[in-house]
Structures are given as C-alpha cells and as structure tokens.
Amino acid sequence: MSLPGSTSETAAADRLEDSVEFAYRALRAEILSGALAPGAILSQVQLASRFDISRTPLREALRRLLAENLVVGDFNRRMRVSELNLDDFDQIYAIRIALEPVAIASTIAHLTAPSRAVLENHVTAMDEAIAVLDIDRFRDEHRAFHLGLTVGGGARVARLLEDLWDNSERYRLTYLHHDYNDPASEATRALTISQVEHRNMLNAALAGDATTCIAALLHHLQRALDIVYAEAAAQPRARVTAEALRFAPQQSMPA
Amino acid sequence: MSLPGSTSETAAADRLEDSVEFAYRALRAEILSGALAPGAILSQVQLASRFDISRTPLREALRRLLAENLVVGDFNRRMRVSELNLDDFDQIYAIRIALEPVAIASTIAHLTAPSRAVLENHVTAMDEAIAVLDIDRFRDEHRAFHLGLTVGGGARVARLLEDLWDNSERYRLTYLHHDYNDPASEATRALTISQVEHRNMLNAALAGDATTCIAALLHHLQRALDIVYAEAAAQPRARVTAEALRFAPQQSMPA
DNA sequence: CTTGCAAAATCTGTCTACAGTTTATTTGAC
C-alpha cells in the first residue's frame, strides 16, 4: 500500500506507521475539521479505496473512532459521523470548567524554567500568527498553550483535556464560520482580544499566582461558550455548565 | 461461531450481537475484574480461539480497548493489559472529585418522582446485599446508585463517570483483597460504614439539599482514596487529588 | 551451568473471498 501523505515523514522506515494508525489520523482530522460533516455516511469500501488500504485495517480505525464517539453506527449498517448538539457542547465545557482549574493549579505549583519558556513561546507565536493571519499556526499554538498550562494534571487528565479540546474545536469550526483573511474582521479582532486573556493567564502562571490565572481562564472559557451559544442558537445556557460555573473557584482561594 | 455465554439472552435472534461486541465485553470484564492481570500478554490467536471467533473481529475489540487505555501495544508486537499505577488512580479521583459535585447538583435540581424511587431502591438493595453477603449484587447496586446520582450531568458526563468508576473498581480489586465471607471481617464492616454515607447522600438528595449531598460524597470519595493509598503504598497523596480536594466545594454554597 | 546463535514455532498486519444484509434502481400496476 502507499500511505499517502506520510511519504515525507520525519524518521526513516525505522518504525513504520501502520495502516490503521494512518486511517485513524486521517479520518479523525477530517471529522474534527468538518471536512466530513456530522451525519456524513462512512462507507467502508469507499473509505478503504480512498486511503488505498483494505477494509480490515480501516474497520479497526473506525472502531477506535467509535470508541471516541466521533462516529456512530448499527450492526450491518454503514457508520455515520456523529452529530453535534448543544447539550454535548455544554457538557464539554462543564467538564473543562470543573477540571482545568485543578490541573492548572498543579502545573503552576510545579513550573520549571524550561516549561515557563515553552508557555511563553506559544503566546508569542500566537501574536506572530495573528500578525501574518496564519490561522492554522494560531490554532496549533493556541492548543499547545492551553494543553501546556494543564499538563500538571498528569497523563490521564491531559488525555481527557486533549480530547475535550479537539471536540470543542469541532463545535467551533462547525457552528462558527469566520473570515480570517480580513485583518479588520470581527473574527480577527476576537483573536486579539483572546490574546490579552492569554497574556493574563501566562503572566499569572509565571508569577505563580494560580488564583488569577484560573480566573482569567474561566473568563476565557465563558466567553468562548457565549460566542457559540449566541451564534448557534438563541436558547439559554444549558444546565450543566450553569452548575459548573457556580462551582468554579472564585476570586477567593487559599494560594 | 458459537457466542458462548450469550446463548440464553433476553431477546430472540432479532438483533444479533456481533462478535466484536461480544469479545469486547468479555475482555473488558476480565481486565476490569483482574482475571486478566495488568501486564498480561494478549495473543490474538489464542484469544480468538478461546472466544471461538476469527482474529478479524477480535482485533477490532482490542482496538477499542486500546482506545480506552485498558490495553497497550506496539506495532508487530503482542498487546498487553495496561499496568496500574497510583499516579493514574490519583487522577481518576481528581477528576471524580472535580466533576461529580457539578453533576450531582444538576441531578438534584431536576429530580423526578420515579428517579427518587430508583435511587432509594438502590440503597435498600445494598442493605439487603450486605445482609446476605452477596458482594456481586452489592457492587452492581453501588455502581447504579452512584451513577444514578450523577445522571443529571448528561450523556457525555455520564459516559466519562462510568468509565472512571469502572477503572476505580479495577484499582480497588487489584490492590485490595478482602474477605467478604466473614460478616465480622473488616471489609464487611467497611461496607456497612459506607452505607451510612450512602444514606446521608440519598436523604440529602431527596431533600433537595445539594450542599449536604456533595459534602457526603466528597467524604465518601476521600475515604476510598485513603484506603487504597494506605493499602497500596505508604507514599503520600499525589498532587492532583490534593488540588482537587482543595478546589472541591466546601460546606458553603449558594444553594 | 551460562552465553550466543540459528532454526522452528508462533504471532502480527494485511488482503482477498464469501455469505448474508442493506440500499439503490428498475419495473409494472394503478
């Protein structure tokens, strides 16, 4: 088989990526980016031929996506890309609001010199990406910054937050269609606004001030939540985030 | 193929369970119960022959368990049951501590008459199970009670908490070897103690008092955490739960 | 007894084949 796209990989043929890993990554990326829209039908034979692999490894890739809830399907029927709904979006944010403060506090309490530099670099890189209007670069650095702030939670927490982040992006990409080519567009200005919040979070983290950092994060999350809710539907905030917001650490915390 | 164990199923051959679902369930149960110990080697050919299916569906079942982190493996090498470590256990509880209060508050705020009865029945059933020393029954009702208390969080949260619960059980079953045949054993008495906490949680929930219910839950979780830490290793509590406990809602809450 | 190495046995990743099912298309009656 050919493994399209992985030809100019980093390493040599030392440790070959297998077909299922390849199909898994490709499909996952297409689903999260919206290239494969929610509800889209996934024919094994068509996908297998498109990726130039047989159905056996493709099925394994699909099975993994099934476990991640990115695809759904019944016995003997073709699978479909899972649908989006605000209730799920609500829960994603409820979990993030409940969990990220804990993880951030842990990260800040154990910050090392190199990881400080890494965090700082991500924020700087975001500035640059905005200046050049390189939205893909911004997305990558944005993700890395947020996940980097929460690594202190450990591997399992990181895995969960990574999954939630990618799913959040899926909702944002599907519900929000913004124009990032115009430097003066509302979308581009929103990026600049969020950068202010990122700087606040970074500075607080570097100063060892978890309280301020968490407050900035919660503000950040709430704004993202509001934007999607406003754009996707006029319906009021669902109940789980409401509870999460109520329970989230306020301006008063030990240290 | 024969599908051992599913012969006397509930429904007719209306909607046949496929081989991969069967293998998935069987393997998962064996891993979680400890029948397949952490680190155990999983040969595809042996498992396939044991389940009387071909390797094709078995691989799909394994792939799903891989996504759940219950098995690990490298390319071209046999997979193994994933190992346990206290750091992971710590994170599981950190997530539960952060998330279950939010979910419980949501549940209590929307409690219906039938769901009240269901919760009450679970606690009663646990009493009965203890009286008869039916530990399997107790485990099932215990799980159902806790998950029932948190259903208000929604499908995604429920799925996550279910996964965390099952993983918690895996740690408990592996690290704790208790004698439930002796009504006077320490293990059996621990069950009775936890029932007091369950009653507290139930009563608070039925009274619509989320604050008290959550406080009881956190006490419950912390005790379970302490027991495993005491038995598994004398090392001090890891950092993530420490943060989670610090952030957990205290005796003072809006409503 | 160990250690190292080669042969044998076993295993993994992938493909193809095939039975049985679902989906699409055609056909014919109204």
Add this chain to the structure above:
DNA sequence: GTCAAATAAACTGTAGACAGATTTTGCAAG
C-alpha cells in the same frame, strides 16, 4: 406521475490465507 414490489448493486461481518516480524526452542561453544 406515484407507489410498491422485485431485481440489481453495493455494502457489512467474518473467515481464512499469506508475507514478514517476533518469540521461543534447541544446541553447541565457552
């Protein structure tokens, strides 16, 4: 033209086969 049955096409689930990799076994040298 519309609907329904019937036929055709396409698809799913599973088994089995094969190449290539890994693990185990057997055996000789130290």
